[in-house]
Amino acid sequence: MLTKQEQKRISALLSYQILDTPQEESFNTLVNLIAEICNVPMALISFMDAKREWHKASVGFQPTEVPKEDTICQYTINAKGFFEITDTKKDERLIDNPFVVKDPYVRYYAGTTLQSPEGYSIGTVCVLDKEVRELNSTQIQAIHHVAKQVMLILNLKKQNKLMREELDELLLTSSTVTKRQLQNKEDEINYLLKAIKKTAGVLELSPDGTILKANSKFLKLFKYQKEEIYGLNYEVLKFKDQNLSDFGASWKQISQGFAQSGRVVRKAKDNSEVHLHTMYAPIRDLTGKVVKVFKIAQDASIAHQAELKLHTAKEMAEKIAKSKDNFIANMSHEIRTPMNAIIGFTNLLENTGLSTDQVEYVSSVKLASINLLSIINDILDISKIESGMFSVVETEFVLEDIIQNIKNILNLKASEKQLCTRVMLDSELPYKLKGDGNRLQQILINLIGNAVKFTEKGEVGLILKVIEKSETDIKINFLVQDSGIGIPKDKLSLIFERFTQADEDTSRFYGGTGLGLNISKLLIERMKGSIQVNSTVKVGSEFSVTLPFGIVEETPSVHDVSEYSLINVTSLPAGLNILVCEDNVLNQKLVTNLLHDQDAKVTVASNGIDGLYEFSKDSFDLILMDIQMPNLDGYDTTSIIRNDLNHSIPIIALTAHSMVGEKEKCLNIGMNDYVSKPILKKDLFTSILLATQKSKPDANQERNLDLSYLSEFTGGNKEFEHEMISQFISETPKILAELIAENQLEVISKLAHKLKSSFQIFGIPTYTLQLLEQSENKLISTEKLNCLKSIVKKMLDDYLQLIEEQVQS
Amino acid sequence: MSITLLVVEDDNILRKSLVYYLKSKDYEVIDVDNGNEAISLIANQKFDIIITDLNLPYKSGMEILYEVREIFELDIPVIILTNHGSESVEIESFELGASEFISKPFSPPILNSRIQKLLS
Numbered sequence: 001m002l003t004k005q006e007q008k009r010i011s012a013l014l015s016y017q018i019l020d021t022p023q024e025e026s027f028n029t030l031v032n033l034i035a036e037i038c039n040v041p042m043a044l045i046s047f048m049d050a051k052r053e054w055h056k057a058s059v060g061f062q063p064t065e066v067p068k069e070d071t072i073c074q075y076t077i078n079a080k081g082f083f084e085i086t087d088t089k090k091d092e093r094l095i096d097n098p099f100v101v102k103d104p105y106v107r108y109y110a111g112t113t114l115q116s117p118e119g120y121s122i123g124t125v126c127v128l129d130k131e132v133r134e135l136n137s138t139q140i141q142a143i144h145h146v147a148k149q150v151m152l153i154l155n156l157k158k159q160n161k162l163m164r165e166e167l168d169e170l171l172l173t174s175s176t177v178t179k180r181q182l183q184n185k186e187d188e189i190n191y192l193l194k195a196i197k198k199t200a201g202v203l204e205l206s207p208d209g210t211i212l213k214a215n216s217k218f219l220k221l222f223k224y225q226k227e228e229i230y231g232l233n234y235e236v237l238k239f240k241d242q243n244l245s246d247f248g249a250s251w252k253q254i255s256q257g258f259a260q261s262g263r264v265v266r267k268a269k270d271n272s273e274v275h276l277h278t279m280y281a282p283i284r285d286l287t288g289k290v291v292k293v294f295k296i297a298q299d300a301s302i303a304h305q306a307e308l309k310l311h312t313a314k315e316m317a318e319k320i321a322k323s324k325d326n327f328i329a330n331m332s333h334e335i336r337t338p339m340n341a342i343i344g345f346t347n348l349l350e351n352t353g354l355s356t357d358q359v360e361y362v363s364s365v366k367l368a369s370i371n372l373l374s375i376i377n378d379i380l381d382i383s384k385i386e387s388g389m390f391s392v393v394e395t396e397f398v399l400e401d402i403i404q405n406i407k408n409i410l411n412l413k414a415s416e417k418q419l420c421t422r423v424m425l426d427s428e429l430p431y432k433l434k435g436d437g438n439r440l441q442q443i444l445i446n447l448i449g450n451a452v453k454f455t456e457k458g459e460v461g462l463i464l465k466v467i468e469k470s471e472t473d474i475k476i477n478f479l480v481q482d483s484g485i486g487i488p489k490d491k492l493s494l495i496f497e498r499f500t501q502a503d504e505d506t507s508r509f510y511g512g513t514g515l516g517l518n519i520s521k522l523l524i525e526r527m528k529g530s531i532q533v534n535s536t537v538k539v540g541s542e543f544s545v546t547l548p549f550g551i552v553e554e555t556p557s558v559h560d561v562s563e564y565s566l567i568n569v570t571s572l573p574a575g576l577n578i579l580v581c582e583d584n585v586l587n588q589k590l591v592t593n594l595l596h597d598q599d600a601k602v603t604v605a606s607n608g609i610d611g612l613y614e615f616s617k618d619s620f621d622l623i624l625m626d627i628q629m630p631n632l633d634g635y636d637t638t639s640i641i642r643n644d645l646n647h648s649i650p651i652i653a654l655t656a657h658s659m660v661g662e663k664e665k666c667l668n669i670g671m672n673d674y675v676s677k678p679i680l681k682k683d684l685f686t687s688i689l690l691a692t693q694k695s696k697p698d699a700n701q702e703r704n705l706d707l708s709y710l711s712e713f714t715g716g717n718k719e720f721e722h723e724m725i726s727q728f729i730s731e732t733p734k735i736l737a738e739l740i741a742e743n744q745l746e747v748i749s750k751l752a753h754k755l756k757s758s759f760q761i762f763g764i765p766t767y768t769l770q771l772l773e774q775s776e777n778k779l780i781s782t783e784k785l786n787c788l789k790s791i792v793k794k795m796l797d798d799y800l801q802l803i804e805e806q807v808q809s
Numbered sequence: 810m811s812i813t814l815l816v817v818e819d820d821n822i823l824r825k826s827l828v829y830y831l832k833s834k835d836y837e838v839i840d841v842d843n844g845n846e847a848i849s850l851i852a853n854q855k856f857d858i859i860i861t862d863l864n865l866p867y868k869s870g871m872e873i874l875y876e877v878r879e880i881f882e883l884d885i886p887v888i889i890l891t892n893h894g895s896e897s898v899e900i901e902s903f904e905l906g907a908s909e910f911i912s913k914p915f916s917p918p919i920l921n922s923r924i925q926k927l928l929s
Contacts, residue, residue, distance in 0.1 A: 713829060
């Protein structure tokens, strides 16, 4: 039974884990050292457990362990410090000690305890001799030092061990933590993948595009069973016309590790379309090489349907908008045309020898119809405003022309009521301006009309003044003054509103729709100008309009005034051969009658195509060309005649539109002159005279093969040019034949486009081809199509002939 | 160092004439007549400038432009040549990253000066 104390001592010893360990140099050195210093044949470093003394290091002593009861050190342990036996024979305790009575016959012993830090003696350092002797103080000190050293070593070792154990534990915990984190991350990724696979189609591909795996959603989208698709290349999911090189290019990016995403169309097992939102995610290994590619595909069929619907809706909206535009333009045309006929025939009627009564009646009809026309114009304007089609354009116009028109109207109206007139123009006013001349005229007519209407006696005046002027821009003030009934102060703001005149009575007395000022104000605002009114009842009113314009020409560069404008033209030379292209029967009759009266030969065509047909059959002196015609309008017909047929026959435009900018448009397209409806005999005859005087007899110009554009490419290399010519001769007739045989507009458009490039190189006009190109999107009659085709054929034939002549020369 | 141009144009005569002209100006020229081959070439070879029509078989000039900019991610200048010279088409091509937009018929010397400008 061990005492508690002894237990504690032993556990202290055990904590060093030194018992039964192999020899170590550090201990051996120490034990040798102490033996040397003490000059003894035997020295020990030993540890005492419950039953034995175990020697860690020894000098001159064989047994590694000795039973406790046979040791001398046991007494040292009990002494807990330095213990010396100078003569063992004199010590009773050692009488029977085997090491005293037998070999090595120990006579002298000195040793000290090895103390643990808590104070337990766990072992000894001791020296032994065979003779009786003494140690000096140095040697005794040495023993203490060595003991201390031994303990130092032991404690250090113990600490090391503890630290290592701590470290190991730390590592273990941290590695556990890391493992757990890794596990969490893996779990996260797995959940992510699961979620993706649940909601999207997932395809696993090898870097070369082989399908490795597909989830059920993917298979479902593409209508495949698993087995059918594994091992196949990704190409199988693409439509044939989706070229491989396209796939190859982006696949190159993917295989280099770049993720790709976008909308695609793929092919399902039953060859139907699969619309997808797709993402390619290349997976790289640690070396950076792509080892796998994930394709994640979301069904985009709904988005696709939505896109289709949107596209359809957009087209429909555009169609509706267009048809709305067309409706209003058509209504405008539809309404004005019979009005023009009424006015026109009434004019003719006036000159047919009427009785006094009849003159009065006709005059009333004329007045009423002119009023009606003006009301209709107002209504059409308002309807345009309502539908948002209220546009202000920028064209170039001659200010003088407008002022002249206004003067005419002013004088006409004023003379009917015996009023004086005055027009004053600032000297700084430029000749040609940029802006909406048509609208300006409309505004001034409205104001002048009002001024005259509401004035019983006195004067109506128009004064133009330059407010601001730079090199490119100008602000003009238009002042319309009258000495009329005036406007009460409290009604001044109301007059610009729709359907109000200053007074209910005035509206009944003076008539009118009350729309004019409202429209004028809107127009002025749209043109970025301003309008003001000053008025005193019974004295008169002043309407002041300021508008900005751009300056095009300060002074006229070309002498625009025609020699005939001063003469009243009432007749034409006999025998003119005139082609009239006009779709309205009444207007046809009107014009034909006028011309027949002058002994002219008249041929009538009711649209551009018939016109071209008639034109090719006979040789005319001039063409009167209506602008608005079905099938082929006046512009296109003129362009074909001028460009593609290369004819310079005089063409005079007839149009219901009184837009000032339209004159420029007609002239640009190649028309010679312009007459607006209602057609006044004087205007028509003047234009015809002018046109026929200026033209030369042989209107058809000599065609030349123009290789100048080709030579810009070839630098004049005749050999190469010949090569291109040969290619043209061999290729183009074939394409043309295809075009002529073709009925599908889409294909015709493509072929026309193809021909266009080649035609351009050889300087062949392409207007007709352009029309054919654009036919894709329009409703086009077979008649028109055939007409255009035959024109292209004729042109190409002519040019091929020219080319062959050239080649032979 | 020689400059290599890619010309994509489906009209034979125009394409050959243009190639002839460009070669006479000492450019290296490779020409194709459809969009697919154009993309194949671009994927495998470096060009200094791409000159392309819009209307092409298989792949349009717009698609070529898109792929060059968005998928290949190349900054290489792209000149669009076309007959369909509408404003909206021009705007769209610039938005996609075209460097120049030239309407047909065009002047070869002007095209060359544009090329020179893009190269500098």
